[in-house]
Amino acid sequence: MxxxxxxxxxxxxxxxADGDRDAFHPVFVCLWPLLRGFASRYLPAGDAEDAAQxxxxxxxARAAVFDARRDALHWTLGIxxxxxKTARRRRQRRREDGEPSAEIGDGHLGPEALAIAKEREDxxxxxxxxxDPADAATLRAYAAGDPPPVKGATFRKRVQRALARLRLAxxxxxxxx
Amino acid sequence: MAVPEAxxxxxxxxxxxxxxxxxxxxxxxxxxxMVGLSLALCDRMAASAGCGLALVAVLLAAAWHGRAYARGxxxxxxxxxxxxxxxxxxxxxxxxxxxxxxAPTACIVAALVGGAALGLHARRHIPASADAGGYVVTxxxxxxxxxxxxxxxxxVSGIVGMVVGLxxxxxxxxxxxARTT
Numbered sequence: 483m484x485x486x487x488x489x490x491x492x493x494x495x496x497x498x499a500d501g502d503r504d505a506f507h508p509v510f511v512c513l514w515p516l517l518r519g520f521a522s523r524y525l526p527a528g529d530a531e532d533a534a535q536x537x538x539x540x541x542x543a544r545a546a547v548f549d550a551r552r553d554a555l556h557w558t559l560g561i562x563x564x565x566x567k568t569a570r571r572r573r574q575r576r577r578e579d580g581e582p583s584a585e586i587g588d589g590h591l592g593p594e595a596l597a598i599a600k601e602r603e604d605x606x607x608x609x610x611x612x613x614d615p616a617d618a619a620t621l622r623a624y625a626a627g628d629p630p631p632v633k634g635a636t637f638r639k640r641v642q643r644a645l646a647r648l649r650l651a652x653x654x655x656x657x658x659x
Numbered sequence: 660m661a662v663p664e665a666x667x668x669x670x671x672x673x674x675x676x677x678x679x680x681x682x683x684x685x686x687x688x689x690x691x692x693m694v695g696l697s698l699a700l701c702d703r704m705a706a707s708a709g710c711g712l713a714l715v716a717v718l719l720a721a722a723w724h725g726r727a728y729a730r731g732x733x734x735x736x737x738x739x740x741x742x743x744x745x746x747x748x749x750x751x752x753x754x755x756x757x758x759x760x761x762a763p764t765a766c767i768v769a770a771l772v773g774g775a776a777l778g779l780h781a782r783r784h785i786p787a788s789a790d791a792g793g794y795v796v797t798x799x800x801x802x803x804x805x806x807x808x809x810x811x812x813x814x815v816s817g818i819v820g821m822v823v824g825l826x827x828x829x830x831x832x833x834x835x836x837a838r839t840t
Contacts, residue, residue: 506671542674
């Protein structure tokens with residue numbers, strides 16, 4: 483978010499806290515894409531959308547007590563971060579309870595989960611293609627659990643370096659870790 | 660689950676209005692001990708309860724609406740403390756067994772001081788704008804209702820005297836800079 487938009491958000495949220503309803507729409511228009519993008523960095527698509535909605539509603543529910551001396555962006559992202567944390571905890575609990583969140587009855591993945599998995603595989607393949615072939619081969623061998631072609635410590639070091647490069651390539655391509 | 664932006668906006672708007680209502684509750688809580696004092700000391704249950712209910716309603720509406728109305732309500736509450744407490748204090752000492760002549764005077768004097776203080780505060784801190792009228796009207800209204808909780812001890816004359824005192828205290832102070840500028 484650039485400086486001008488950040489200052490506009492600060493002013494609009496302060497006006498909203500004071501009771502100026504005209505500031506509602508500008509704050510909504512500014513925050514909704516911001517929170518959606520923020521949540522999608524840390525959660526899969528469906529959960530991210532839900533968490534972003536909850537965060538947005540909570541921001542507006544607490545807007546009346548927003549202290550204009552505080553940074554509006556930090557305040558908003560703090561609320562969103564808490565929602566994301568809650569959503570992740572919920573996901574974790576679902577997994578622990580063995581709730582069939584994305585699977586269909588016979589243990590196979592549902593169409594949505596399949597699509598997400600396919601999208602993820604494509605993204606990993608694209609990031610691997612950006613790497614040096616030796617790094618890509620190291621990571622493929624590591625992921626497949628193949629016996630290392632070199633000594634254990636050397637292989638671990640290579641994996642570490644290749645993973646760092648993969649993370650960098652992923653971040654450049656997708657804007658997220 | 661994705662929802663249309665309009666539905667999300669409506670939900671956010673409802674959350675905002677509910678949040679404003681919740682944030683108005685502390686202001687209303689300030690009125691509770693005032694009403695309690697009036698009920699306990701003034702011996703006019705119906706009048707005290709009526710004034711108390713009106714004060715709570717005005718405070719809630721002003722704090723929920725926000726802006727100049729909320730600021731005016733806060734200032735009015737402070738300005739109303741004098742007319743609330745002074746007649747009760749005089750009633751304690753001088754009017755326990757008979758006719759109370761000092762209480763209406765106390766209402767008027769406290770209201771004059773409260774009104775003047777309100778006018779001075781508005782003159783210094785509230786810029787002349789469309790909101791200034793809302794501020795002054797809300798502040799005077801809340802001060803009058805808070806004051807009436809104490810002045811009820813002196814009957815209708817006490818309340819009328821207090822309202823007139825508030826107006827006489829506030830209006831010249833508010834009017835004066837308009838003449839000089």
